[in-house]
Amino acid sequence: MISSLAVGLDTAKGLAVAWNRPLVGVNHMLAHALTPRLVVALDGGQSVEFPFLTLLVSGGHTLLVHSRGLTSHQVLAGSIDIAIGDMVDKVARSLVPADLMENQGETVAYGRVLEEFCFPRGEADWMYHPLGTSERKHETTEKTDAWGEWNLGVPLTRHPKADAFSFSGLGSAVQRVLDAKPGMTNAERQALGREAMMVAFEHIASRVIAALKRAEPGVRELVVSGGVASNRFLRHLLRRYLDIEGFAEVQLVAPPMKYCTDQAAMVAWAAAEMWRAGWSTELDVMPVKKWSLDDAVPSEGEEKEGPGGVLGVSGWVRRECT
Numbered sequence: 001m002i003s004s005l006a007v008g009l010d011t012a013k014g015l016a017v018a019w020n021r022p023l024v025g026v027n028h029m030l031a032h033a034l035t036p037r038l039v040v041a042l043d044g045g046q047s048v049e050f051p052f053l054t055l056l057v058s059g060g061h062t063l064l065v066h067s068r069g070l071t072s073h074q075v076l077a078g079s080i081d082i083a084i085g086d087m088v089d090k091v092a093r094s095l096v097p098a099d100l101m102e103n104q105g106e107t108v109a110y111g112r113v114l115e116e117f118c119f120p121r122g123e124a125d126w127m128y129h130p131l132g133t134s135e136r137k138h139e140t141t142e143k144t145d146a147w148g149e150w151n152l153g154v155p156l157t158r159h160p161k162a163d164a165f166s167f168s169g170l171g172s173a174v175q176r177v178l179d180a181k182p183g184m185t186n187a188e189r190q191a192l193g194r195e196a197m198m199v200a201f202e203h204i205a206s207r208v209i210a211a212l213k214r215a216e217p218g219v220r221e222l223v224v225s226g227g228v229a230s231n232r233f234l235r236h237l238l239r240r241y242l243d244i245e246g247f248a249e250v251q252l253v254a255p256p257m258k259y260c261t262d263q264a265a266m267v268a269w270a271a272a273e274m275w276r277a278g279w280s281t282e283l284d285v286m287p288v289k290k291w292s293l294d295d296a297v298p299s300e301g302e303e304k305e306g307p308g309g310v311l312g313v314s315g316w317v318r319r320e321c322t
């Protein structure tokens with residue numbers, strides 16, 4: 001929302017002038033991608049070095065990005081309809097019993113509520129078996145015998161696209177099942193929610209594996225960031241996929257839960273990294289509504305020739321770093 005961006009940017013400009021400090025523009029998605037590097041700086045742990053793959057999963061975005069450097073990124077896949085977080089929220093609002101929602105207070109983290117409802121025992125309830133295994137076939141038979149056919153479907157099976165995600169159809173399928181069974185028990189609701197998350201997360205994992213198979217040597221980390229990265233079942237499923245598909249050496253790196261959602265620390269860290277690399281921003285810059293991470297994509301309203309992506313907006317100032 002451009003008005004919200006304008007308020008924040010104008011406040012930052014005022015502080016920069018009042019305190020005689022540099023202004024550094026930050027791409028929201030870049031801030032998410034760099035969050036694991038912030039965590040290393042704060043708490044130690046595994047260092048994340050370029051190049052790496054970044055899976056940005058939130059309420060507004062689903063992106064798979066090849067991050068080759070601080071200002072060099074290529075978007076490998078993105079959603080053609082709604083974001084994964086949007087789908088998870090919609091499923092939570094329709095599937096989680098009303099009495100549980102009412103106990104959440106004024107601010108409801110729908111994704112967290114859905115995960116806690118569907119996996120009340122945490123890891124003990126995951127029991128994930130990959131496609132094609134005998135365990136998965138047995139599990140599917142048991143669910144069909146107990147609840148009947150849900151027919152959620154796998155996104156983009158009719159029109160396969162390795163560079164695309166799609167989640168709107170999955171959310172609609174869940175709603176159709178609920179509409180057909182107005183008296184659905186909580187046990188079936190939990191099973192249906194687990195199924196919806198599994199199908200969505202397998203859809204994501206398939207694109208990750210396809211990207212790793214195409215990536216040049218040197219990619220050793222998969223960074224998972226954004227609000228949906230706090231979903232522990234997603235992390236578990238991605239790890240299983242990596243191991244099964246021959247990418248056991250690729251480390252799955254996700255920030256602690258408190259750093260998964262939007263917060264000021266990740267933006268400040270991204271600004272610090274840009275500043276150390278020699279970049280700052282002129283005070284006459286305007287907010288940018290659409291600012292792609294992809295080097296090949298020009299930003300909205302930019303007509304000048306030159307790079308796209310992080311450096312594709314006006315107002316950057318480069319200084320020599322010592």
